[in-house]
Amino acid sequence: xxxxxxxxxxxxxxxxxxxxxxxxxxxxxxxxxxxxxxxxxxxxxxxxxxxxxxxxxxxxxxxxxxxxxxxxxxxxxxxxxxxxxxxxxxxxxxxxxxxxxxxxxxxxxxxxxxxxxxxxxxxxxxxxxxxxxxxxxxxxxxxxxxxxxxxxxxxxxxxxxxxxxxxxxxxxxxxxxxxxxxxxxxxxxxxxxxxxxxxxxxxxxxxxxxxxxxxxxxxxxxxxxxxxxxxxxxxxxxxxxxxxxxxxxxxxxxxxxxxxxxxxxxxxxxxxxxxxxxxxxxxxxxx
Amino acid sequence: xxxxxxxxxxxxxxxxxxxxxxxxxxxxxxxxxxxxxxxxxxxxxxxxxxxxxxxxxxxxxxxxxxxxxxxxxxxxxxxxxxxxxxxxxxxxxxxxxxxxxxxxxxxxxxxxxxxxxxxxxxxxxxxxxxxxxxxxxxxxxxxxxxxxxxxxxxxxxxxxxxxxxxxxxxxxxxxxxxxxxxxxxxxxxxxxxxxxxxxxxxxxxxxxxxxxxxxxxxxxxxxxxxxxxxxxxxxxxxxxxxxxxxxxxxxxxxxxxxxxxxxxxxxxxxxxxxxxxxxxxxx
Ligand SMILES: Nc1ncnc2c1ncn2[C@@H]1O[C@H](COP(=O)(O)OP(=O)(O)OP(=O)(O)O)[C@@H](O)[C@H]1O
Ligand SMILES: [Mg+2]
Numbered sequence: 001x002x003x004x005x006x007x008x009x010x011x012x013x014x015x016x017x018x019x020x021x022x023x024x025x026x027x028x029x030x031x032x033x034x035x036x037x038x039x040x041x042x043x044x045x046x047x048x049x050x051x052x053x054x055x056x057x058x059x060x061x062x063x064x065x066x067x068x069x070x071x072x073x074x075x076x077x078x079x080x081x082x083x084x085x086x087x088x089x090x091x092x093x094x095x096x097x098x099x100x101x102x103x104x105x106x107x108x109x110x111x112x113x114x115x116x117x118x119x120x121x122x123x124x125x126x127x128x129x130x131x132x133x134x135x136x137x138x139x140x141x142x143x144x145x146x147x148x149x150x151x152x153x154x155x156x157x158x159x160x161x162x163x164x165x166x167x168x169x170x171x172x173x174x175x176x177x178x179x180x181x182x183x184x185x186x187x188x189x190x191x192x193x194x195x196x197x198x199x200x201x202x203x204x205x206x207x208x209x210x211x212x213x214x215x216x217x218x219x220x221x222x223x224x225x226x227x228x229x230x231x232x233x234x235x236x237x238x239x240x241x242x243x244x245x246x247x248x249x250x251x252x253x254x255x256x257x258x259x260x261x262x263x264x265x266x267x268x269x270x271x272x273x274x275x276x277x278x279x280x281x282x283x284x285x286x287x
Numbered sequence: 288x289x290x291x292x293x294x295x296x297x298x299x300x301x302x303x304x305x306x307x308x309x310x311x312x313x314x315x316x317x318x319x320x321x322x323x324x325x326x327x328x329x330x331x332x333x334x335x336x337x338x339x340x341x342x343x344x345x346x347x348x349x350x351x352x353x354x355x356x357x358x359x360x361x362x363x364x365x366x367x368x369x370x371x372x373x374x375x376x377x378x379x380x381x382x383x384x385x386x387x388x389x390x391x392x393x394x395x396x397x398x399x400x401x402x403x404x405x406x407x408x409x410x411x412x413x414x415x416x417x418x419x420x421x422x423x424x425x426x427x428x429x430x431x432x433x434x435x436x437x438x439x440x441x442x443x444x445x446x447x448x449x450x451x452x453x454x455x456x457x458x459x460x461x462x463x464x465x466x467x468x469x470x471x472x473x474x475x476x477x478x479x480x481x482x483x484x485x486x487x488x489x490x491x492x493x494x495x496x497x498x499x500x501x502x503x504x505x506x507x508x509x510x511x512x513x514x515x516x517x518x519x520x521x522x523x524x525x526x527x528x529x530x531x532x533x534x535x536x537x538x539x540x541x542x543x544x545x546x547x548x549x550x551x552x553x554x555x556x557x558x559x560x561x562x563x564x565x566x567x568x569x570x
Contacts, residue, residue, distance in 0.1 A: 060473050078476040090470040094492045094568035103488065107478035139569040157478065 003072070004033030005193060006057075006161065010066035010272075013052050024218035025064065026052055029271040032212055032222055034161075039187060039194045039232075041204040043252065044214030045260055050197040051087070054165050057195060058084050071160060080108055083154035087165040089146045091138040097149045098134040101125055101156050108157040124156040125149070128182055144175035148182070155186060164196040168203065177236060180206060188233050201252045205245065206234055212274075213255050215263040222274040223263050226251065229281050244280030251279035308350045315349040348539045356539040357546070371531055373523070379547055381523040385441070385516075386509045386555075389448025393505065397453050398498065401460025402486065405494070411461060418458065426451035426512050430519055440520035447516045452505035459501025463494030492566070499563040506559055510552045 012028040026049040034040050042050050055061035057068055059078040068075040070082070091100050101121040109117065125134050128148035138146050147167055154162055168176045180203065187194060198204050204211045211226040229244045239245055269275065348356075364376025404411050426447045433443035467490050475485045517526025525544055532540040 058477055060476060078473075078479065080477075080479050082477065084473075084477045086470055086473070088470060090468075090474050092471055092474070092489070092492070093570050094495075094566075104478055107480050107484075137568070 003069075005036040005038075005071060006034040006195070007069045008032050008053075008057075008066070009069070011053065011056065011063050011068070012065040013049065013056065013061070014064045026217050027214070027220035028065075030066070030220075030222055031272045032225060032274060034193060034195060034210075036193055037191050038209050039196070039207055040210045040212060041196050041198050041208035042212045042214060043198060043201065043204050043256065044220065045216050045256065046199070048214045048217040048220040048260075050214065051165055054084075054163050054195065054197055058082055058163050060084075080157055081160045083157050083159035083162045085147075085150045085154045085162070085164040085167045087167070087169060089138075089150040091146055091149055091153075093138050096135050096137055097125060097130060097141065097145075097152075098122065100138070100149055101153045104153045105156050121152075121156060124152040127155070127186055128152045128179075142175075144171050144179060147171065148179060151179075151183065151186075155190070155192070158190075161193045161195065164194065166197050166199065169199065176203075181236065183207065184233055201249060201256070204252065205230075205248055206236055206239060211252065213252075213260070215260050221263065221265075221271060223255070223259065223265075224275045224277050227276055227278050229278060247280035251277070311350050315347050348542070352539050353542050356543050360543055370522075373528075375525075375528065375544065375547060378523060378525045378528040378544075379551060382513050382517060382525040383551065385445050385524065386448055386506075386513050389445040390452045390506060390509050392445070393449045393452035394456055394502065396449075397456035397501075398460050401457045401498075402464050402490070404457070405461040405464025406490075408465070411465060418454065422454040422458070426508075427515055427519065430516065434520070440522060444513070444516045444520050444524070448509045448513060451512045452509045455504040455508065456498070456501040459504075460494065460498045463497030463501075464490055466497075467493040492568070495566045496563065496568070499559065499566060503556065503559040503563060506555050507552070510548075510555055514548060 009031055011030040012025050014023055014025040017023040030053065042053065044050055052061060056063050057075065059075050059082070075082075091097075092103070095103065098118070098121055101124055102117050105117045105120050106112070109120075112120075122131070122134060125131060128151055130145060130148055130152065133141060133145060136145075138149070141149065147170075151164075151167065154164075168179060171179065184207065186192070194207075196207065198207075205228065209228050209232070211228065213223045213226060215221050215223050226248070228248065230239065230242055230248075360375045364374045366372075366374040367377060404414055429447055429450050430443060433446045434440065437443050437446060471489055471493055472485075475489045480489065513524065514526035514529065517524035518530040521527050521530070525548055529541055529544045529548075532538075532544065
């Protein structure tokens with residue numbers, strides 16, 4: 001069996017708690033893999049440890065046990081190989097949109113000339129349709145525009161993998177939709193490998209090839225990995241007309257409202273190899 | 288209301304000023320009224336000099352006299368007729384030079400040191416008790432120690448300015464650096480930014496508004512302290528001038544100097560406020 005591009009093995013995270021020598025881990029026994037070019041979403045309730053997993057993948061946090069291997073090498077600390085889009089955009093408010101992206105480009109390519117850095121940064125800002133606002137400070141940008149600068153910054157370093165922590169959580173539905181479409185376009189063009197956290201079932205269906213379902217914490221686990229049967233690129237306009245859409249959606253919603261709380265693994269459930277499920281697959285066969 | 292009448296506030300200011308000058312004029316002219324009052328003891332007059340001999344009138348000058356005096360100083364600010372008789376421009380120049388020297392030295396020490404303290408929670412905790420004790424000491428309390436060890440009165444004054452400017456800048460820099468948002472530091476970490484570049488391009492701009500607040504507090508304190516310090520060490524400077532004019536009983540000169548001290552203090556504060564605005568950022 002070939003190794004996946006990114007491999008997470010036996011991951012566990014305990015946060016020290018006052019007066020408790022052995023506190024409940026946020027999650028444990030987390031195993032899964034991501035293939036090159038795959039778009040993977042993690043779906044789970046608030047507090048189950050999604051951000052914690054992402055921080056460990058980014059190298060910003062350390063696991064209590066287990067490890068992460070990317071492209072044959074263990075992840076130890078942050079790296080330019082993994083671009084991060086933070087939940088709270090994390091733009092530097094004293095820099096314009098362009099300078100924020102240039103800061104990242106300069107970090108990636110210290111040897112480049114000023115013109116090269118600028119041209120590269122502008123290219124990525126134009127990719128998220130912000131060519132007209134490059135000289136604006138974050139305070140002068142709308143929430144959606146700030147998030148797009150964050151995305152341009154993460155893409156501009158051309159990382160091997162992109163990590164997105166609920167990047168659209170704070171946006172209204174309309175803005176969210178248009179940035180999702182932009183993201184699909186860029187990911188298609190760059191063949192980027194993406195790991196993304198979301199609360200939103202429809203967002204997961206639209207973007208993800210695989211949807212990792214996490215049970216509620218503490219001691220959260222990966223219940224199963226849902227395979228999105230609908231082929232890429234998916235289009236938000238026509239998505240819901242496809243026969244697999246509702247079976248898939250119902251399966252995910254059902255997990256979130258019922259099974260995530262009282263997850264009762266069957267006898268053959270193996271945390272090292274969470275089951276792949278194909279909801280809606282028979283629907284296409286029948287259609 | 289004030290929005291569509293922007294001239295209202297300045298007009299009121301002028302009015303208040305006129306009122307103040309009017310009251311001042313009346314108050315000082317009535318003391319001169321009892322001409323037939325008790326004659327000034329000639330011996331007392333001889334002791335206190337010519338000004339006292341003219342009676343109450345010149346002890347507290349009216350606005351006209353002060354205005355004339357100010358005009359006199361404006362016309363010739365840089366004259367130098369020996370140790371005790373130098374122009375106001377020269378004296379204030381000495382004071383500004385001392386404040387700037389002490390202040391800049393303090394900034395040179397406080398900002399890098401505050402940076403280090405702010406970066407390390409351990410050093411922050413370890414140095415905190417010292418800072419807590421040293422900070423509330425009146426800078427003038429250092430003066431004898433400074434005079435004893437440094438021996439030079441001019442440098443001692445600069446040292447006192449240095450000490451009093453140090454703490455606000457140190458404390459604010461350390462605080463500003465320690466409270467830089469975790470998310471910006473995380474951005475720098477994921478971009479593998481080297482420590483020096485991170486210090487100058489992330490931490491410094493993030494902490495700059497807090498540091499500038501400290502610098503603004505410091506310049507205010509330094510300007511307050513220089514007058515007192517110069518009264519103590521003597522020789523030159525606006526503080527010495529005020530003290531010397533008190534010995535000459537020239538209230539007009541003292542009032543002129545007081546106005547000048549206020550004016551320069553305001554300019555220094557505005558200068559730093561302007562810098563603070565230039566480096567501040569909005570979220
Ligand atoms: N630094 C920390 N110290 C102690 N506990 C922490 C820390 N960070 C996270 N936790 C705990 O770990 C759990 C998971 O947190 P995490 O932020 O990963 O959740 P999440 O799944 O991202 O939630 P959300 O969807 O609300 O963002 C929470 O119960 C939280 O209290
Ligand atoms: Mg989170």
